[in-house]
Amino acid sequence: MRSARSARGAPPARGERPHVALTTPSQLEKGSHGRANLDAGDVILEVDVVLDVALALADECTMSAREPLVRLLSAAESERYSDFFAAGAQAHPDTLRIAPEDIECAPFSTAATDDSATFVAEAGDGSWLGVCTVERERGRLKRRHVAWLVRMYVTAHVAGRGVGRALLERAMARAAAMPGIAKVNLTVAAHNAAAIHLYESVGFRTFSREEDAFRDPESRTELSMSAVVREG
Numbered sequence: 089m090r091s092a093r094s095a096r097g098a099p100p101a102r103g104e105r106p107h108v109a110l111t112t113p114s115q116l117e118k119g120s121h122g123r124a125n126l127d128a129g130d131v132i133l134e135v136d137v138v139l140d141v142a143l144a145l146a147d148e149c150t151m152s153a154r155e156p157l158v159r160l161l162s163a164a165e166s167e168r169y170s171d172f173f174a175a176g177a178q179a180h181p182d183t184l185r186i187a188p189e190d191i192e193c194a195p196f197s198t199a200a201t202d203d204s205a206t207f208v209a210e211a212g213d214g215s216w217l218g219v220c221t222v223e224r225e226r227g228r229l230k231r232r233h234v235a236w237l238v239r240m241y242v243t244a245h246v247a248g249r250g251v252g253r254a255l256l257e258r259a260m261a262r263a264a265a266m267p268g269i270a271k272v273n274l275t276v277a278a279h280n281a282a283a284i285h286l287y288e289s290v291g292f293r294t295f296s297r298e299e300d301a302f303r304d305p306e307s308r309t310e311l312s313m314s315a316v317v318r319e320g
């Protein structure tokens with residue numbers, strides 16, 4: 089993972105002027121004080137922050153921005169989310185292992201909890217550009233230090249403009265703020281070069297490879313990747 093993380097939304101498309109962004113040091117724990125950089129494009133100020141307060145503030149601020157920015161989804165947005173993500177599953181059967189029928193059968197809640205957060209990248213007109221979820225692994229006490237990055241999807245018309253990276257960085261910051269989370273895991277289709285490049289660039293490394301992991305109906309190989317968010 090990079091040495092700093094963005095606590096505020098997505099960077100703008102390449103070549104455009106950035107919004108104000110808050111960047112906190114990766115070792116800053118939830119609830120603790122620390123120095124952060126407030127980047128307003130022309131000036132970078134060093135400010136004191138309490139990390140969870142800064143993250144909450146960032147969630148509110150991004151609501152009013154005109155350019156694509158990342159914010160947390162709420163429970164009330166689950167239905168819109170399902171429609172948006174089902175369109176992604178339809179458009180990318182070879183890289184998203186979830187079929188639209190799976191989404192219909194098992195409704196997904198976008199409620200933000202201490203252990204789960206779903207982010208959306210939103211354009212200035214309110215349309216959605218991409219989503220991703222980070223959640224603590226459930227069901228095993230001995231694996232409470234593991235979080236999963238799942239359901240990463242950016243609409244094809246804005247692919248390659250940094251939306252996926254912004255979502256990923258925000259999700260990783262959230263994982264690092266979850267008490268006790270030491271690493272984030274994910275799976276990715278082995279032929280998904282853009283996604284693998286993106287994940288490796290923030291510190292993910294491949295630890296296993298599964299042949300015939302899903303069929304769309306073509307047999308697809310998947311990689312399992314992991315990134316450390318907290319040592320020890």
Ligand SMILES: CC(C)(COP(=O)(O)OP(=O)(O)OC[C@H]1O[C@@H](n2cnc3c(N)ncnc32)[C@H](O)[C@@H]1OP(=O)(O)O)[C@@H](O)C(=O)NCCC(=O)NCCS
Pocket residue numbers: 180183184240241242243246247248249250251252253254275276277280281282283285286289
């Ligand atoms: C994969 C996905 C999430 C990436 O989102 P995105 O917004 O296009 O990603 P970004 O623009 O933030 O970054 C893409 C990076 O991959 C790079 N890239 C693009 N195509 C590439 C390729 N064929 N090979 C290697 N790198 C590539 C870009 O240059 C960029 O890296 P850079 O920032 O170092 O230049 C998006 O394309 C997507 O949703 N695809 C369909 C669903 C999917 O595959 N989801 C992932 C499931 S694990």
